[in-house]
Amino acid sequence: MAEIVLDKVTKRYPDGALAVQEVNLEIADGEFIILVGPSGCGKSTTLNMIAGLEDITDGELRIGGQRVNEKAPKDRDIAMVFQSYALYPHMTVKENMAFPLRLAKVDNATVEKKVNDAAEILDLTQHLDRKPSNLSGGQRQRVAMGRAIVRNPKAFLMDEPLSNLDAKLRVQMRTSVSRLQKQLGTTTVYVTHDQTEAMTLGDRVVVMRGGVVQQIGAPQFLYDQPANLFVAGFIGSPSMNFVPATLENGSLRSILGDVTLTDRVRQLVEGADAPREVIMGIRPEHFEDAALVDAAALSSGGKFTQHVDVLESMGSDKYAYFNLTGEQAASAELQELAADAGSDDVPGDGISLVTRLSSASGAVEGASSEIWFDADKVQLFDPSNGRNLTYTER
Amino acid sequence: MAGIGGAETPAKKWGWGVLNTVVVIYALIPVLWIVSLSFKSSKTLADGNFIPREWSLENYQNIFSTSEFTRALINSIGIAIIATAIAVVFGTMAAYAIARLDFPGKNLLVGVSLLIAMFPQVSLVSPLFEIERSLGLFDTWPGLILPYITFALPLAIYTLSAFFREIPWELEKAAKMDGATPGQAFRRVIAPLAAPGVFTTAILVFIFCWNDFLFAISLTSTEQSRTVPVALSFFTGSSQFEDPAGSIAAAAVVITIPIIIFVLFFQRRIVAGLTSGAVKG
Incomplete structure (x- = not known):
């Protein structure tokens, strides 16, 4: 067990492509850290550099206080779980799990004991003599975990370990990975492109885009205080709504009507030296059916009346979708997010808005509805560079 | 079906x-x-x-009564086994490099080996004859083993690199992470998985060497290195007017036996789909 420090770690390929740019990250002993981002953002490359499967072009990687840039993977004492599991097909489950110990020349009795212990934890005891080809996806995944935990490495590296499982099993395994990590207390670096996994698993989340770290923080902090448009759009499901807006003497004019900024937001915006044209971001849960909001809140928040395009009742909540005519908020970050989600292929102009309303709401599909939103929860972004103008360290 | x-x-x-x-x-x-x-x-x-x-x-008594056939049998077995072993060892290394590594001149190497495989062998016989005579390789075992390796290598490289390409690269990375040196990763993970490919290649190369007639008849002149297919063509009856068909038939049966044994022995190991279960699937 050890802490892992990335000090301005950079990866540049021979053809000049910059995959990872000056990543600074201090991972504490026993911490569960998530690297998340769309495909091609450099998260897997970063993990492979920690593993030693890819060379570090520049910067320093320290594990347990020791520089390991030049060390081979086998000398770094870290274990890795691969997306494809990478089980050895010619070995039984037992031999697969014993393989790292055999290489380390551990004596037979200890190997036996450690493999059995790991099998016990992962509920694999009755499968020890089977070959990987006879196992189900979930069992294979557990064998891959078992192979990682048997030798008590300094750290676990996991490269999208759950993405090959079906949805239901993935949720189950997610909780068991989390429980296992807490139980073993081993430093873990976990790569995923799934923001739900990032939110639920990690002590801290690192959001990456194009090889550059966008923000590092606890999942809730990233959700509440995204540093820029990219993080705001990436974290959260359904994602934040973005609408172009104009700042005018302390009030905010947009397609969602005019709203007076609250004192908190105004102070932040003034301090951030905001431009006149901004992008307004509001999370779906900060909307509500105006009929259900008390008078005091109603007057301080924003209000608009629109046709409900689609209404989805989830039982506990209602999701109301609106399609507003107007220019979409334009920025490089939002385009990239849309491309990653595949939604740039979906036809349709105008601004689509997702709102989460109380189940008591009387909104009806196809009819007009008056919707309120919380002015204090509004986040404002600079369209030129995506910076969050309402960001506070708190 | x-x-x-x-x-x-x-x-x-x-x-x-x-x-x-x-x-x-x-x-x-x-x-x-x-x-x-x-x-x-x-x-x-x-x-x-x-x-x-x-x-x-x-007929069987006849062919084994003279050294003409027995000596040729020894030559055939020796030459084919040595050529197969060398071709498979070098072929494995080359195929692994081609399947796994990106090095300058890789495409050129593949292209050249393809070129060799396609070259009409008959056009090489005269130059080889001259070269071997001046080097003193004519009518010796190495004189046949060398051209066999030359022509078997492209075959070996092609078959084997196809097998290596099917082995997921992540297995090697996993072995490295588990603490294996590159040598250990190759020996304990990659080689066992590539074994069916190696055996298949060995059979193909062995049959190629065993059956060759063209080089064997051009590059040998005495019993010292003449292989069975050539020796067969030199069979004569007990008199000039007797048809040696019986002896040729017997010899043909005898030289088919090693091939049958070879294939039967190795076919168990040519288990398709050995790599299934390594990755998701």
Whole structure:
């Protein structure tokens, strides 16, 4: 067990492509850290550099206080779980799990004991003599975990370990990975492109885009205080709504009507030296059916009346979708997010808005509805560079 | 086989059965004929019966009574095994490099080996003859082993690199993470998985060397290094006017046996789909 420090770690390929740019990250002993981002953002490359499967072009990687840039993977004492599991097909489950110990020349009795212990934890005891080809996806995944935990490495590296499982099993395994990590207390670096996994698993989340770290923080902090448009759009499901807006003497004019900024937001915006044209971001849960909001809140928040395009009742909540005519908020970050989600292929102009309303709401599909939103929860972004103008360290 | 045509109906089964029988008979009759000829005595050799009237081991005794055939058999076995071993070892290394590494000149290497495989061998016979004579390799084992390796290597590299490409690269990364040196990763993970490919290649290369006639007849002149296919062509009857067909048949049966043994011995190891279960699937 050890802490892992990335000090301005950079990866540049021979053809000049910059995959990872000056990543600074201090991972504490026993911490569960998530690297998340769309495909091609450099998260897997970063993990492979920690593993030693890819060379570090520049910067320093320290594990347990020791520089390991030049060390081979086998000398770094870290274990890795691969997306494809990478089980050895010619070995039984037992031999697969014993393989790292055999290489380390551990004596037979200890190997036996450690493999059995790991099998016990992962509920694999009755499968020890089977070959990987006879196992189900979930069992294979557990064998891959078992192979990682048997030798008590300094750290676990996991490269999208759950993405090959079906949805239901993935949720189950997610909780068991989390429980296992807490139980073993081993430093873990976990790569995923799934923001739900990032939110639920990690002590801290690192959001990456194009090889550059966008923000590092606890999942809730990233959700509440995204540093820029990219993080705001990436974290959260359904994602934040973005609408172009104009700042005018302390009030905010947009397609969602005019709203007076609250004192908190105004102070932040003034301090951030905001431009006149901004992008307004509001999370779906900060909307509500105006009929259900008390008078005091109603007057301080924003209000608009629109046709409900689609209404989805989830039982506990209602999701109301609106399609507003107007220019979409334009920025490089939002385009990239849309491309990653595949939604740039979906036809349709105008601004689509997702709102989460109380189940008591009387909104009806196809009819007009008056919707309120919380002015204090509004986040404002600079369209030129995506910076969050309402960001506070708190 | 029935799977290709969809549902397995009795009529379809019969159709395939008949077709298969015809193909097998067509392929096996010449072989059985040779076997039958080899067991006929010199008197009944040309009587045209498919099953010999009187069985005799005369032909077998004949071919083993002189050193002409036994010596050729030793040459054939020795040369084919040595050439196969060398070609497979180098082929494995080259194929692994081609499948796994990106190095300058890789495409050139693949192209050149393809070129060698396609080169008409007959056009090389005269230059090889001259070269081997001046180097003193003519009519020696190395004189045959070297050209065999040259022509077997492209075959070995192609077959093996296809096998290596099918082994997921992540297995090697996993082995490295588990604490293996590159050597250990190759020996304990990659080699066992590539074994079916290596055996398949070995069989192909061995058969190529074993069956070669062109180089063997051009680059040898005495019993010292003459292989069986060539020795067969030098068979004569006991007199100038006697047909050596019986002896040739017997020798042909004898040289088929090692190939059959070789294939039977290795076919168990050629288990398809050994790598299934390594990754998701």
